[in-house]
Amino acid sequence: MYIPAKYAETRTEVLHGLIASHPLGMLVTHGPDGLSADHIPFEVSAPAIDAPLGILRAHVARANPVWQRDGAGVMAVFQGEQRYVSPSEFEEKAISGKVVPTWDYAVVHVHGSLRTVDDPAWLAALLERLTNRHEAAQAPPWAVSDAPRAYIDKLMAAIVGIEIRIDRIEGKWKARPPRATA
Template sequence: MYLPTRHRQADVQAMQALIAQHALGTLVTHDGALPDADHLPFEFAEGGPHGLLRAHVARANPVWRRAGQQVLAVFRGPAAYVPPDQQEKAATGGRVVPTWDYHVVHVHGRLRAVEDPAWLLALLHGQTAHHEGPQPHPWSVGDAPPAYIDGMLRAIVGIEIEIERMEGKWKGMPQPIRAHDSTTHAT
């Protein structure tokens, strides 16, 4: 990632907070011929020198068979289109351009597959508690029949990335995305 010094986020806790708040990461691997990307809800866990990222995938998803690969997980936080300010245009003689402000974290590490049912069950309990906690009527893994959960555990594989390096880029101070944001324009 292009990372000018002025946009470098060096605060590890801020990067971990972004991952916790925006848990859906993009896991970039290589299938042997081309790069590939999977979108997975991760959790940050203590462990290793810089922490761990954990998630699970369907056993049918080939990404877990890429264990041992160096991978990249990308987490995007707030982002917003920033139009040139009218006062700024007047003050600079029109020498301004629109831009994007955003916060992003890139995590680098090696992928590990985990097939241990106890590890997977602990992951599911933790992720469910984290995401269901704010709900008015939170669901828990224990709410489902045990035989159903056992079957689901056989249908998934855990993945873990021991974080070797984290890079954060905080470009500007993102504001809420405006209605004229590019995602609302027809192309």
Template sequence: MYIPKYFEEANIEVLHELVRTHPLATLVTMSSHGLNANHIPMYLVQETSEYGILRGHVARANPVWRDLVSEVEALVIFQGADTYISPSWYQTKQERGEVVPTWDYVTVHAYGPLRVVDDVVWLRELLKNLTTQHEAPLAEPWSIADAPREYIDKMMTAIIGIEIVIRKIHGKWKVSQNQPAQNQESIVVGLQEQNTGATVAMAQLVEQAGKK
């Protein structure tokens, strides 16, 4: 991933927060037929690893866990807020007109070897952690214990665990840091006026970047 210095985010806590809040990852692996991409919710644990450990599961029918080029690291991509930035929002447009559109976004790329985990105890713990994390905001959270044990056991036979110990991790926060302060301010206003989930989230990121 190309990361100009002013778009680089190296704070591991910031990177981990994006992973937790946007857990649906694009898992890119190398198979015998070439590159393979799968979309999998991942669960981040820190434990003793410097950059953290990613855990998830795939269908046993999915060839991703059988067809791996073992010496090649897997790439896991987490995508945060993103939105189009109109040049009409730039204050400098009125001065020189030398402006063009762009796209602002935040993303995390994590790399590490993929390990297959065929262990029912490990897998049940992962499922418990995943559901606890994502059910937490709900008024009546669901848990694995709400379903019959026999049913869960049967469903678990159709999936298999995967784990990636992160060896390197990069963050790119392209949130208009390369624009002068007056443009950053007017971008925030323009995004807020659009009033969508994506534009409001990006407005907050642009505003935060402008305060650093």
């Protein structure tokens, strides 16, 4: 990704914050038919000794061939807030007219290798964490235990875990605050 220095965001906690607040990532892989993109909700772990930039974790349908690319280099893209910026928002418009429209956005690219996790205990823990996080604002929140155990077991057999140890993470924050209107 092209990142002019003035738009570069390098603080891991800020980059992880965008992922946490916009967890639907676009996982880009290269397979037998070329590039492929899968849209998958991820969780991001905090940096640790064995993963100084953190780890992305998710699950996919067993029918999705992406999990069979174990060991492949991948990129996950997370997009935060974005908006069109009209020339009318720039003071320079009234002065010289030398302005053009632009687009403001925040984006994070994560690079690493895909690891398949076909472990029921790992998957169960991931599903509990994801559910608890995303249901927290619901009244009342749904829990995995609200569904019949046999049903959950059947669905869990149809998914596979994936993990991406973050080898490189880059962020671009191209944004300006909206101009106040009177």
